[in-house]
Amino acid sequence: MQIFENTVEQSAFYRSSVRPLWIVGLGLVVFAACLLGIFSRPFGMLASVWPANAILLGLLVRHPSLSTPTAWICAALAYLMADLLTGSSLGAAVALNAANLVGVGVGYILFMRLSTEHRHLRRPLAVLYMFSISAIAGASASIVGALAVAHYFGEPISRALVAWLTTELVNYVVILPVFLAMPPFADRHRVVSATGVKPWPVVSLAASCAAALLIGGPGAIAFPVPSLLWCALTYRLFAVTVLMAIACMLAQVAVASGVLHLGVDRLAEATLLSSRLGITLLALGPLTVASIDAARRTLIARLSHAVDYDFLTQCLARAAFMVRASALIEAENRKTPIFAMMLDIDRFKVINDTHGHAAGDRVLQAVAVTVRMALRSDDLFGRLGGEEFAILLVRQTPANANRVAERILAAIRALKVDLENGETLSVTASIGIAERLPTGPELEGLLSQADRALYIAKAEGRDRIRAFADGTSAAGATAARFDAARQQ
Known part of the structure; x- marks a missing residue:
């Protein structure tokens, strides 16, 4: 398997323009993280927590556009x-921070x-790669730092090397995943809902941490492991990384x-070093x-999309459309108007016969997007199926539904489909509309009327809209309302 590959972000980060405010913010975050690490030193040169390196690396990996010379200089000054x-x-500060x-x-x-997907921890071996890179980065820093x-400070190189490496490793493994797994801002509500509706894993985690403090002993560090595994099987990846980092x-x-x-x-130095390694290994399991689990969710979502959506046009496939449309009609419970439209591309067989099926596929894709x-x-x-599409509109008036249909036909009429041979095709379509009345049929009958x-x-x-009318007074009234709407 090829682990490393080029990505779009590698070239994009050179083209991206970064606002000065973001660079200043990056420097302030690094500065605050450094102060936290400095004030956490229990003795000598060892810090209980040194989050600055992991936070800086996480921000740069998550937002490659930040990786500019100005941003690196700002971080160095911080x-x-x-x-x-x-x-x-000054000399010690320059040497240590160069590391x-x-x-x-x-x-x-x-x-x-x-x-x-490996970078965002959404592959089975992603954590192993993250750990390996963290170890290499930590070793690089520890050599210079030692x-x-x-x-x-006159410390033995071997002692300084081990102390620096364990500090780097535990902080990378614990803090870095929070940034790597962080979802887009638009999806933040999914994390909150996924964590909020099932509180018991979090309660269990808090109880296990409290038990570790009360009981103590060499095995106390491992007390939260079962609870963290429960969280890993219950919550989404980002929520798990946050809980794991806090613990x-x-x-x-x-x-x-x-x-x-x-x-x-x-508190001997060896105890602190051993505890750091133990916490590092503790974090890897959850x-x-x-x-x-995130990789499994992604795979299931892709399989579901492949089943529910037409491969060529990315519209709902027939079975998925029927299921969702039936559910939507049932949810509306006859309280609001529902309109079904059947859309067919005009003379599509002629397009296939004249220009080939590849041209027909291009037309289908272009019409679907439009x-x-x-x-x-x-x-x-x-x-x-074929060149036939279905649309279901809810909470629309006949006039609005007609305007939607007119807008669709006008957009298709203006469509120019470029073919592989350089030719350009113009396309039209026809639409049939049916309204679901309180005493009307269910989905199958409604689509039949629209058809x-x-x-x-x-x-x-062709290239026009017609409303269903079967001679009954109700259907005739629907057709009359559509005709009136068309004249507005």
Whole structure:
């Protein structure tokens, strides 16, 4: 399997223009994250939490357009300002933060070579790739950082190397997935609803964390694992990453501050290093489960789309249209007018016979896009077969329904379909309309009435609209209302 591949974002990030405000915001976020890490140091050079590198890498990977020279310079200044304001010398600040930027840079280069779905943790092996890149980025930073620590603080290189690497690794694995799995802003309500309707996994997670604090001991770090796995099987990927990050970061702080007693008399450096590795490995299990579940959800959605939608036109397929239309009619419960339209492309057989089936496919696709753009989001549009389409309108008056039909025909009439041989085709269509009256038929009968009206439109010369009328007073009234609407 090819793990790394080029993506559109690699070239797009050079073309993107970034607002100065976003770059300043990036610098402020990095500055605040650095201060958090600096003030979390329990002793010496070790920080309980150092989120700055993971946050910066996450923002750059999530929004590649931010990766400009100006943004990198702004981030570097943020690192330096945080160290200088808290008492570090200029030389030490430059050397230590050069290590931070080296790690972030290596991580960014590797992440941008992943496919989009691997980068967003939506493939079964995505967490493994994320962990591998985090380890490489952390090792790159730790090599430079260990040399700086040895030079400015006299620490042994081996000790500084291990301390830096474990700090980088735990923070990348815990914090970075939050940014990688973050959904688009428009989908934020799905995360809230998915988490809010099933609170028991969160309650269980809180209880397991409380039990870890009360009981303590070397195994206390693993207490939240069953609850995190429950969350991974219940909630969406982003919600799982947030819960996992909160639990793991609290565990880091609790160990470093001594609130979580691990069974040692004092907080030795080896204990802190071991706890970081334990928290890192603890996070991988729930993340992997949530990532695989996200991949499964994506696959199911794609299969459902393939079943429900026509492959050529991306309209609802016949079976899906019938099911959804029946459900919509039942939901309306005869309280509001419902109109069915049958649309047929005029002389479509001639197009196929004259220009070939490839040209016919282009016409079908172009007409489908044109019709879809003329409808509202809650209107149903499906392909019943061949060149015949069906539309279901709800909460419309006869005049409005007629205007929709007129708008559709006008758009199709103006359509120019380019063929592979350079020719251009003009297309027209005919529409039959039927209104569902309180005593009228269900969906099958309604479509049958619209189909009969369609054939009348065809017989009268095509490229026109006709309403169904069967001679009864009700149907005649419907036809009269449509005729009146057409004259408005």
